[in-house]
Amino acid sequence: LAKTTQPISMDSYEGQEVNITCSHNNIATNDYITWYQQFPSQGPRFIIQGYKTKVTNEVASLFIPADRKSSTLSLPRVSLSDTAVYYCLVGTTGTASKLTFGTGTRLQVTL
Amino acid sequence: DAGITQSPRHKVTETGTPVTLRCHQTENHRYMYWYRQDPGHGLRLIHYSYGVKDTDKGEVSDGYSVSRSKTEDFLLTLESATSSQTSVYFCAISESISNEQFFGPGTRLTVL
Numbered sequence: 001l002a003k004t005t006q007p008i009s010m011d012s013y014e015g016q017e018v019n020i021t022c023s024h025n026n027i028a029t030n031d032y033i034t035w036y037q038q039f040p041s042q043g044p045r046f047i048i049q050g051y052k053t054k055v056t057n058e059v060a061s062l063f064i065p066a067d068r069k070s071s072t073l074s075l076p077r078v079s080l081s082d083t084a085v086y087y088c089l090v091g092t093t094g095t096a097s098k099l100t101f102g103t104g105t106r107l108q109v110t111l
Numbered sequence: 112d113a114g115i116t117q118s119p120r121h122k123v124t125e126t127g128t129p130v131t132l133r134c135h136q137t138e139n140h141r142y143m144y145w146y147r148q149d150p151g152h153g154l155r156l157i158h159y160s161y162g163v164k165d166t167d168k169g170e171v172s173d174g175y176s177v178s179r180s181k182t183e184d185f186l187l188t189l190e191s192a193t194s195s196q197t198s199v200y201f202c203a204i205s206e207s208i209s210n211e212q213f214f215g216p217g218t219r220l221t222v223l
Contacts, residue, residue: 032209043201043214044154087153093209096142097167101154 004088004102011108018075020105022088025069033071034089044087083109114138117202117215125223130189132218134202142205143185147198160185192222
């Protein structure tokens with residue numbers, strides 16, 4: 001299993017850029033990285049997915065270095081509504097039995 | 112939101128009793144998953160299904176069984192509930208193994 005490690009919590013002010021890093025030292029060649037956002041009493045919601053280099057969508061960017069042992073979720077100009085728990089997931093295209101979620105990073109955004 | 116529902120949403124039961132949780136989807140997605148979420152552990156995969164009658168174990172499958180007799184339904188059964196199975200259970204669906212997963216609203220299970 002590709003174990004993942006994330007910071008337990010982070011604090012930010014509204015309008016700042018936030019970068020959350022996930023370490024996955026044992027990532028395998030066919031593994032991909034996905035990030036999810038979760039609000040209290042709700043199921044996680046997809047943010048972004050990538051395999052290597054950089055991926056950007058309308059809400060975030062995902063940076064993956066060449067060795068792929070870590071990945072960084074970048075949230076530009078966060079707002080109060082971005083306060084949530086963020087999870088990275090490492091999965092393989094071979095089987096879902098090795099899906100591994102990180103323990104999550106609790107992001108608190110304040111004014 | 113993806114058409115995925117879970118029932119019941121809340122359940123309190125006693126140790127030793129059987130419990131079945133239901134996940135229902137209207138998206139016709141091939142993959143369905145059951146996770147449990149506990150403080151300090153994040154989300155952990157219990158079982159998943161890759162088609163009707165096709166299931167496989169996840170990281171924490173002991174004490175749980177699943178069944179999928181129809182594309183739209185994925186059942187999670189605790190044959191004899193224990194207090195350690197008190198948790199929030201999430202069902203998820205995806206079109207393929209590497210596509211994004213859509214999660215249900217969760218079921219809060221308390222085993223006394």
